Amino acid sequence: MPQIDVNGTRLYYEDTGQDSTGGGSTGETIVFSHGLLWDAELFAPQLAHLKDRYRVIAYDHRGQGRSADDTVSSISMETVYQDAVALIEKLAIGPVHFAGLSMGGFVAMRLGARRPDLTRSLILMETSADPEPAENVPKYRKLNFVARWLGLGLVAAKVMPIMFSQDFLTDPARAAERAHWRGKLVGNRRSIWRAVNGVIDRAGVHDELGRIRCPVLVMVGDQDVATVPAKAERIHAAIPQSRLVRIAKAGHSSSVEQPVAVNAALDEFLKDL
Template sequence: MAIVEIDGVRLHYTDEGSGSETIVFSHGLLMSGDMFAAQVATLKHKYRCIAYDHRGQGQSAVTDDGYDMETLTADAAGLIEALGASPCHFVGLSMGGFVGMRLASRRPELLRSLTLLETSADPEPKENQKSYRLLNFIARWFGLGLVLGKVMPIMFGKTFLSDPDRAAEREKWRAHIGSNHRIGITRATRGVIDRAGVSDEIGTIDLPVLIIVGDEDVATVPEKSERMHQAIKGSKLVTISKAGHSSTIEQPRAVNGALSEFLSSIRDKATARG
């Protein structure tokens, strides 16, 4: 198990592949770096691929505090520096995207490009906060198992959830979500619910940016990706058909295709400049 210590916090990560450029993958809430397994399997033949777990999730340490997006951004910056990964291609999904936007606007020297999947520059909508806090309370005091029935339709789109051929995958990810540390995950959830928006910052991002959203995402609806696309000059927006909030799992081929094309275009432009 690979561990890097950042400001006294032990963060778990995987490090596969090789190449002159590095991709760092940052996962969404309730998940871990495992949600990028299909992307790492495809891209590790050309790139060094690092996928890490946020504090309180996956195999990283559960800390007493530090779950706000600013601290998680500092964690990511520290990891990139400690592993000699800068400048990297940063790929963030949902919560990982919250981190990625902050890195791109505040620490641009660490990044070569930014990919944002199923995420938003807005704060958590007020209409979601009450129900999310209730689910978080139940998970904290009575266990994640009691809320999985409500969580799965938020995390995945209707196509994935209704496909009889993918029942085993659904059970795998249901178990994965349910295996989260009860204290760590509820602290991480509060950090997401209470986050500030960064809509006023993303217009300063001056990097190649790819935005990916599933057309069945109900957690961060496609309109939010469109707003980010309009705010970030030169960004590219790709909509993935029949995908929800976990598009890297639900439609891995489509995500891999969009990501590979984006990264290749950056490499081609760099080559052309000499």
Template sequence: MPHIQANGVNLYFEESGSGTETVVFSHGLLWSHKMFRAQVQHLRKRYRIIAYDHRGQGQSEVKGPFDMDTLYEDAAALISVLCEDPVHFVGLSMGGFVGMRLAARRPDLIKSLVLLETSANAEPVENLPKYKMLNGLVKWAGVIGPIASQVMPIMFAESWLENRNNAKEIEFWKNELKANKRSITGPVEGVIFRKGIEQELHKITCATMVVVGDEDVATKPEKAKFIQMSIPNAVLHLIPGAGHSSCIEKPAEVNRLLEQWIEGKD
């Protein structure tokens, strides 16, 4: 599958579907383009879809730095090369950090913005000890089973993890976590030591939809509310029973929201 040289790094991406509108998916930390597979499968019937891996993650090149400004520059370069017209940008968590910077700084590239389970703030101080401890263990041992078991409740709603009907999905995504190489510690540091973008939100003028799971413990619903209140005319949707990965936990609901959103922007 294709790679593209963007901002001095080799980024992996997958392209599918066709149409006059392009939707770009930008994933969260520790995952890859795969986290949007349900949305890609649904939307590619009507739209051109691009889903890419951030530097240092998935199948993209491991090359620092991994700060959010660099990742924003990566995304801007990728869109500039692959897309002639502004795109609908869908970013989850880390992908949302990128999306907000894109919309604020490169409005020429973004037609509309969808932010899933993300925050405009720096990482809360109370989270840093645990995250730094886990990252230190990964540097030493990789994302072994016990570490993945501690990360899963950060990524998914408690109710979703406790539902036996989700056993196969849970096993799949836990294995995806364990597939991360030790080099994932670079991107992790880029996230946990990121700068906030609160002061730039007023610059975002494109149509913006903010979505958050009501059980998200990583970027809590009040973070989504802050974004929605800070971006002119932004709308907010709360998804019951979802945590920090609503596109995986509640794919039908996210698909519906995205389809209605993009239809309204055609």
């Protein structure tokens, strides 16, 4: 289980590709940064699809997945951003194509705006440049309180429709997949509340988007209720060199809900670069 000590924590990461020490067949590296409550497995379809052409790295955020825990009450997005910077620098892999979904997108936008030397391109999936909408905060804090003290099993029925589209949740052929992801949700460590607080408490970065100079792909599922398509459109409008792709029949976890469509969008974007 590869781990790396960076920024005062220990991160789990997966490093695959044609040459996991110097890039894939293109000599380029893609780093994947997952969404809240999940881990690097969120990008398993993309890692398998891209590893023959690129060096592909996916890592778990501090306090989540297989990375080290934390002791603060709220793991800030600034800290998680600094973790990503330290990971790229310590592995000496920059500049990279940096792909972030939801929480990973919060990291990606900060990285693109503040460290252009480390970013070849950005892939922003199911994310927002704004703070958490005020109307969501009381609901999410309540769910987080229950999860912290009573366990995630009691909130899974509320969280699954936030994380996945209705198409994914109601398709009989995908029952095994739903069970798998529900199991991962419920299996989160109790201390996940620290990471949830960081997402709820985050500051917006919309005013920084104009500083992003690298090519940007913005993707959003047309059934995403966590970061609705209007959020993606707002990001796209603020970054002139961006392109926007809507993923049909996908919610907040498009990478596993519609992997073929997501992979096709990645191929088209990367090919043009």
